[in-house]
Amino acid sequence: MDAIAWSGFWEGFLVKDCAEQADGSLLIRLMADPAHKVLCGRCGLECALVHERRARRVRERDLLDRRVWMDVPLRRMLCLQCGGRHTERCSWLDAGARLTRRLRAWVEALTRLLPIRHVAELTGLDWHTVKTIDRARLQAEHGVFDARGVRRLIMDEFALHRGHNYATVVIDADTQRVLWVGEGRSRATVRAFFDLLGERCRDIEAVAMDMNTAYDLEVRARCPGAEVIYDLFHVIALYGRKVIDRVRVDQANTLRHDRPARRVIKRARWLLLRNRENLPAGDEVRLEELLAANQPLATVYLLKTALKEIWYAPTVREGLRRWKTWRRQARESGIPALLAFARNLRLYIRGILASALYPMHTSVLEGMNNKVKVIKRMAYGFRDTSYFFLKVKAAFPGKTR
Numbered sequence: 001m002d003a004i005a006w007s008g009f010w011e012g013f014l015v016k017d018c019a020e021q022a023d024g025s026l027l028i029r030l031m032a033d034p035a036h037k038v039l040c041g042r043c044g045l046e047c048a049l050v051h052e053r054r055a056r057r058v059r060e061r062d063l064l065d066r067r068v069w070m071d072v073p074l075r076r077m078l079c080l081q082c083g084g085r086h087t088e089r090c091s092w093l094d095a096g097a098r099l100t101r102r103l104r105a106w107v108e109a110l111t112r113l114l115p116i117r118h119v120a121e122l123t124g125l126d127w128h129t130v131k132t133i134d135r136a137r138l139q140a141e142h143g144v145f146d147a148r149g150v151r152r153l154i155m156d157e158f159a160l161h162r163g164h165n166y167a168t169v170v171i172d173a174d175t176q177r178v179l180w181v182g183e184g185r186s187r188a189t190v191r192a193f194f195d196l197l198g199e200r201c202r203d204i205e206a207v208a209m210d211m212n213t214a215y216d217l218e219v220r221a222r223c224p225g226a227e228v229i230y231d232l233f234h235v236i237a238l239y240g241r242k243v244i245d246r247v248r249v250d251q252a253n254t255l256r257h258d259r260p261a262r263r264v265i266k267r268a269r270w271l272l273l274r275n276r277e278n279l280p281a282g283d284e285v286r287l288e289e290l291l292a293a294n295q296p297l298a299t300v301y302l303l304k305t306a307l308k309e310i311w312y313a314p315t316v317r318e319g320l321r322r323w324k325t326w327r328r329q330a331r332e333s334g335i336p337a338l339l340a341f342a343r344n345l346r347l348y349i350r351g352i353l354a355s356a357l358y359p360m361h362t363s364v365l366e367g368m369n370n371k372v373k374v375i376k377r378m379a380y381g382f383r384d385t386s387y388f389f390l391k392v393k394a395a396f397p398g399k400t401r
């Protein structure tokens, strides 16, 4: 093999020879390039006194279809500057590393796209090695808490291990970036976030969250200038469970003797819960027929749409008008589930009407749970919670302000 042609791949070294090994991999043996200055691995200054030579065997990125190993004769130098024995500086191999920077960069690129297991298979590296590399990259890119310029927050929770444990996520509402993830969903959980936020707590204007959380207590205690907003997504989801599902099941039960009609209603769950604009053309017709045939379902469906309009009110005054109209219609319907929902919502009305003053894009919440599920599947090593949280942060890098 021509030493000249290979130079440049491994600065400071030349290729001595290259041989095929029994397992089909290639072993490239390097030798020191006499024209290259040797630098101390610690202080970076040139040094001339070689204390000893030690060959280190490292993995390099694959060459065509071959795995590549290399023997690198690294020198231990006696450095006159820092007065100790240090391994020489190498621009393509980190201190103590068993794989080159080139291979490491390749693994980093792959782990952005593929599960660890697949990357390990592709590269022939150990699962733990791949995970360690991915974790270090994530830590460098997302490990530092940065809340500069943050004024509006969104807080939410998601399930960890099969719904037994929960995690809390805090998002910058303006950029949709995940700022922080912590274990638990209690008031004490978010305390850790506000501790990190420190002085910046004063800059927070509004925090959006689900109605049924303990976050609001901590927000009120820590952020004197913040308004608590109850976000549309969670309220509509609750309305779906408490009102639409309830009425649908009740209506299906009244049709016990009309099996085909009963089946239509029982199977209409998604039809009723999905946003109308997301329905396929055929389903739109089905929905119209269903609502025309069933008065209580039509009522709760219409009130779902009207409920959303409260959030979109341009002013608090207009929001209040819409809320009053809504509440009257809920009362007049006489549907028990709807009445109970309206009564409960009344307790949270301030945080709903305030959305007119602090409009926030909470749509990020709609995709959150699905995205988290995908990460759980991809990043096995999910038992390592801090690694998993870094993955979540990386999945929501946000857009620039």
Ligand SMILES: [Zn+2]
Pocket: 040, 041, 042, 043, 044, 045, 079, 080, 081, 082, 083, 086
């Ligand atoms: Zn030195």
